[in-house]
Amino acid sequence: xxxxxxxxxxxxxxxxxxxxxxxxxxxxxxxxxxxxxxxxxxxxxxxxxxxxxxxxxxxxxxxxxxxxxxxxxxxxxxxxxxxxxxxxxxxxxxxxxxxxxxxxxxxxxxxxxxxxxxxxxxxxxxxxxxxxxxxxxxxxxxxxxxxxxxxxxxxxxxxxxxxxxxxxxxxxxxxxxxxxxxxxxxxxxxxxxxxxxxxxxxxxxxxxxxxxxxxxxxxxxxxxxxxxxxxxxxxxxxxxxxxxxxxxxxxxxxxxxxxxxxxxxxxxxxxxxxxxxxxxxxxxxxxxxxxxxxxxxxxxxxxxx
Numbered sequence: 001x002x003x004x005x006x007x008x009x010x011x012x013x014x015x016x017x018x019x020x021x022x023x024x025x026x027x028x029x030x031x032x033x034x035x036x037x038x039x040x041x042x043x044x045x046x047x048x049x050x051x052x053x054x055x056x057x058x059x060x061x062x063x064x065x066x067x068x069x070x071x072x073x074x075x076x077x078x079x080x081x082x083x084x085x086x087x088x089x090x091x092x093x094x095x096x097x098x099x100x101x102x103x104x105x106x107x108x109x110x111x112x113x114x115x116x117x118x119x120x121x122x123x124x125x126x127x128x129x130x131x132x133x134x135x136x137x138x139x140x141x142x143x144x145x146x147x148x149x150x151x152x153x154x155x156x157x158x159x160x161x162x163x164x165x166x167x168x169x170x171x172x173x174x175x176x177x178x179x180x181x182x183x184x185x186x187x188x189x190x191x192x193x194x195x196x197x198x199x200x201x202x203x204x205x206x207x208x209x210x211x212x213x214x215x216x217x218x219x220x221x222x223x224x225x226x227x228x229x230x231x232x233x234x235x236x237x238x239x240x241x242x243x244x245x246x247x248x249x250x251x252x253x254x255x256x257x258x259x260x261x262x263x264x265x266x267x268x269x270x271x272x273x274x275x276x277x278x279x280x281x282x283x284x285x286x287x288x289x290x291x292x293x294x295x296x297x298x299x300x301x302x303x304x305x
Contacts, residue, residue: 200213
């Protein structure tokens with residue numbers, strides 16, 4: 001059933017593929033990326049001021065590091081970047097045998113390991129995979145046969161891992177071993193009907209509720225841990241892409257969106273497509289875990305968060 005939540009436009013902009021929001025509690029800012037527009041963005045939700053840094057590659061996903069740098073998944077490689085978009089070093093390159101593939105959504109687990117998936121840019125099925133990048137620098141192939149590895153998150157007790165395969169219209173749940181990072185017992189957590197769009201980015205609140213953005217669905221859905229729909233928040237845009245909790249009390253849900261491949265008639269009815277929104281909720285989220293690989297950034301603090 002629809003929920004009576006007020007959707008506020010935090011930033012009116014025209015991102016082609018706004019994605020990957022990450023809230024920084026210390027700075028009280030929202031970092032996000034426009035994958036197709038190749039920009040890295042820092043948004044102050046109180047002032048509405050957004051700083052967009054132009055990049056030379058698509059930034060598909062990223063997470064915060066303790067020293068103020070970012071661990072980033074670009075089109076094909078994992079690298080460390082500073083807040084000005086300067087790349088410090090490349091750590092890994094993946095799937096060179098699949099030139100049409102790129103990285104997609106990614107997040108850190110509670111132990112600080114970076115999980116990130118891939119997808120075919122040509123829409124080929126079963127070409128995507130899920131990888132785990134550990135603090136010791138090792139990379140582990142965790143799952144294959146995905147069409148678009150997308151929205152991911154963990155339950156508050158870190159016993160369940162959620163992963164989205166958008167073209168399949170499904171969100172999966174796995175048993176998760178927090179110590180080893182192993183996955184087991186894959187099952188379908190939620191399956192979307194065609195008229196609900198495709199599941200995209202997700203986040204998990206402190207009560208275990210799973211919030212999923214619906215690409216081409218004009219909505220955000222909150223699921224109970226049982227998989228039952230708790231409520232739906234209607235959006236003013238057809239392609240909400242990802243969600244994250246933030247704000248001073250961690251009870252504001254920030255939503256990115258896209259205008260990519262929108263029919264002109266649809267775009268005319270949804271001119272805010274590509275903007276960033278906020279929704280005040282009755283739930284709270286947990287701060288995103290930091291990644292640390294022992295990288296020493298030196299004494300230059302000017303590029304830190």
